[in-house]
């Protein structure tokens with residue numbers, strides 16, 4: 183049995199971490215810590231386990247691992263403290279607010295031989311898993327170009343608040359780019375198996391306002407052109423101002439055909455071949471933010487993957503080290519958007 187604690191008991195802990203640990207027969211939630219005690223109490227009431235008065239008290243309990251589900255600004259601090267206490271960590275995305283902090287997290291986990299996993303649930307979505315299989319098998323041939331999107335109406339629908347920390351540069355670092363761009367940047371790296379070596383990005387704030395009517399200080403829309411180490415180019419577009427149906431689609435145009443992912447309401451993967459053959463796969467449906475907050479979340483597979491990695495002493499697919507590349511790219515996106523220049527993605531750690 184893997185004994186876990188949850189740090190930060192807001193929305194993601196409520197709709198994903200706590201219910202998915204609860205549903206996993208090999209996990210037991212020992213306790214919770216939140217600066218807002220009532221949030222921890224609500225989860226304890228529903229899923230069992232103790233409420234702790236401080237992070238130190240939680241980390242001193244009989245635990246193997248923790249989920250870090252606090253706002254972005256606290257990810258590095260909470261994760262480093264948990265790793266220092268000898269606990270494995272599953273930290274929500276985006277990993278941290280600076281590249282230095284991301285690298286410190288990876289270094290700390292590796293030095294202590296502990297697992298650091300990042301909540302990049304897109305890697306575990308069934309159509310993405312199947313697409314990865316097809317790409318790795320060589321059946322599709324080289325990825326020549328791609329487009330990936332993540333566009334929804336913004337975090338207000340998720341948090342239920344008109345003005346949440348998601349709209350604060352000090353607490354979130356970025357807006358749509360950190361919230362959604364991290365997922366899609368990571369997905370391109372993960373699916374193609376290639377690094378993004380150059381970026382040209384634009385970020386803007388056009389439609390989200392604070393209650394006083396001023397525009398928020400993080401981006402509500404972002405776009406990037408990515409160049410892979412193979413020379414292939416493609417685009418990523420993320421938005422908090424899509425007031426229609428959520429768009430979570432990706433298309434990979436390969437030498438031997440096209441992979442369409444979450445691009446059709448019925449078939450989560452469609453494979454088109456040059457001879458005209460079209461193979462649709464009805465694998466799953468990605469739940470939108472609206473569905474998740476109304477209690478219709480499906481298991482993301484993230485918690486099961488974390489528990490499995492801890493039990494088998496294997497590296498999770500969304501390890502901290504593998505997630506580092508997307509963070510480097512996102513920081514390069516920010517630099518490109520700020521300077522108006524194309525930016526090389528530097529390989530550090």
Ligand SMILES: NC(=O)c1ccc[n+]([C@@H]2O[C@H](COP(=O)([O-])OP(=O)(O)OC[C@H]3O[C@@H](n4cnc5c(N)ncnc54)[C@H](O)[C@@H]3O)[C@@H](O)[C@H]2O)c1
Pocket residue numbers: 189190191192193194195215216217218221251252253254256274275276301302303340341347361
């Ligand atoms: N993987 C995904 O697709 C996905 C989806 C949504 C959110 N997230 C990530 O999950 C994280 C949390 O988001 P959320 O939507 O649950 O936010 P939230 O505001 O609902 O929850 C955050 C919780 O952390 C608590 N908190 C803040 N600072 C703390 C501290 N220092 N110590 C302990 N508790 C603290 C708050 O009181 C709050 O209850 C964010 O980083 C977000 O980007 C990931």
